[in-house]
Amino acid sequence: MNIVGVTSCIAGLAHTPMAAKSLEKEGARLGHRVNIEQQGALGIMDRLSEQDIADADFVLIAADRAIEEEERFAGKTIIRVKIGQCVSHAADVIIKCVSAVEARRNQ
Secondary structure: OEEEEEEEOOOOOOHHHHHHHHHHHHHHHOOOEEEEEEEEOOEEEOOOOHHHHHHOOEEEEEEOOOOOOHHHHOOOOEEEEOHHHHHHHHHHHHHHHHHHHHHHHOO
């Protein structure tokens, strides 16, 4: 699956990049294409392109605060999780999200 997402913690210093890297690494290990944008103290890093968003099967928002420019994801399936889950259990988060999206498609 093609997965895009945004990570953003309250401070935007530690968990934001840790969760992004963990999701990208574990997603690739599971055979998915994962592209994560980081929103934190330094602003928006690794900004998702319009094409990235258009090609995505779903959007994963791992945040403990409101994210910027969420309107870019209009019309996409959005799954929200707490950022802490992605830091320590990224593979489990991705597996559950993919299963949920596949179940919706099969309804």
